Amino acid sequence: MSCVLSIVPAGGKKAMLELADTADWKACLDVRAQQRLWGAVCALLLAFALLALVDGLQGMARSGSEVIELLPGDSVPLSGPLTIKNPVNNDLHARFTPPNSFLTYELEGFFAGYWFGNGMWRGHVRADASVRPGRYELQIAFRGAPASATQRYAVVVHEDGAHMRAAAPSFLRRIVGYNPFVLAAWGGGFALLAGLVPLYLGCRYIRLLAALGCGEVVRVQRETPEGVEEQTFRIWCQIYGLRAPAQGTACAVYDGQGRYLCKARAAEFRKGSLELTFPIVASPAENVGTPPNAVRTGCLVQLRPHQQPHSPPATGR
Numbered sequence: 001m002s003c004v005l006s007i008v009p010a011g012g013k014k015a016m017l018e019l020a021d022t023a024d025w026k027a028c029l030d031v032r033a034q035q036r037l038w039g040a041v042c043a044l045l046l047a048f049a050l051l052a053l054v055d056g057l058q059g060m061a062r063s064g065s066e067v068i069e070l071l072p073g074d075s076v077p078l079s080g081p082l083t084i085k086n087p088v089n090n091d092l093h094a095r096f097t098p099p100n101s102f103l104t105y106e107l108e109g110f111f112a113g114y115w116f117g118n119g120m121w122r123g124h125v126r127a128d129a130s131v132r133p134g135r136y137e138l139q140i141a142f143r144g145a146p147a148s149a150t151q152r153y154a155v156v157v158h159e160d161g162a163h164m165r166a167a168a169p170s171f172l173r174r175i176v177g178y179n180p181f182v183l184a185a186w187g188g189g190f191a192l193l194a195g196l197v198p199l200y201l202g203c204r205y206i207r208l209l210a211a212l213g214c215g216e217v218v219r220v221q222r223e224t225p226e227g228v229e230e231q232t233f234r235i236w237c238q239i240y241g242l243r244a245p246a247q248g249t250a251c252a253v254y255d256g257q258g259r260y261l262c263k264a265r266a267a268e269f270r271k272g273s274l275e276l277t278f279p280i281v282a283s284p285a286e287n288v289g290t291p292p293n294a295v296r297t298g299c300l301v302q303l304r305p306h307q308q309p310h311s312p313p314a315t316g317r
Helices: 012-020 023-063 161-166 171-176 180-212
Strands: 067-070 075-081 092-097 103-112 119-127 134-142 151-157 214-223 232-238 250-254 260-270 273-279 300-302
Touching (some): 023 171, 023 180, 067 075, 103 134, 161 171, 171 180, 232 260, 232 300, 250 273
Parallel strands (some): 067 151
Antiparallel strands (some): 075 119, 092 134, 134 151, 214 300, 250 260
16 A cells, blocks of 8 residues: 655655665665566566466367377387276277287286376387377277276377477477476466575575665555544554664665655554554645655664664564
């Protein structure tokens, strides 16, 4: 929520120079800019990962999960559910239609499913280097199981990698030649790694604010007390381990660029958050058409002068 502020007391320019011209504040601006840059990089990587995932899902929906694509001389792993209990290798029968001696199915064995522990079979579909490109049907059936339990797969043999890439239902697969799910995994992984940089920069920004003796505004509220015509702003700021000023202490408020805005009076301190208040007063700047400044989240409250040494954290508050 943005709350309009319109009071600039005398000495405001001097207070602004005390903060904005310090080396620590310039370092704060640099760190904040780097944090935003790396945050944008993370957002782009996550967006790419999401788009790649959506592209892979739509490609799978268009082609179907029963479609197996391979090149001459390649093999593709394949697994499916069991339709009978306690089978042996001879119970599984694989048949290609039309019959092709250059396509083979090799059973590796049986195992328990990873999610629900149900019985599964696992094997490979292999294509000889002499197989002719085309579309074939693979039927997996178990001895003693009903005909309706037969599992059918479409095996598509492409002439070469270029034809396989051109026929892919995935847009990313056709453009860059990589599996979109692999690209999504890489994009998400790099986004997580890059996300550590804004985290580190945020910690450094907090340390620099503490060195300046400043807290950051995290909430702004505008209210009108009963029986009072004058409206009041109430703000809350995190003080990052600094000593909270006594109630009634006037604290300077700055915007995100270090420009002086106003003075607010300290009120209640609770759980690391300091509450401050200040009234809304008509500004002479409004009379000349200059837009007033604004107090919003991200602004700074100077809890102690920058020239003074660090104050130890308060205890028992």
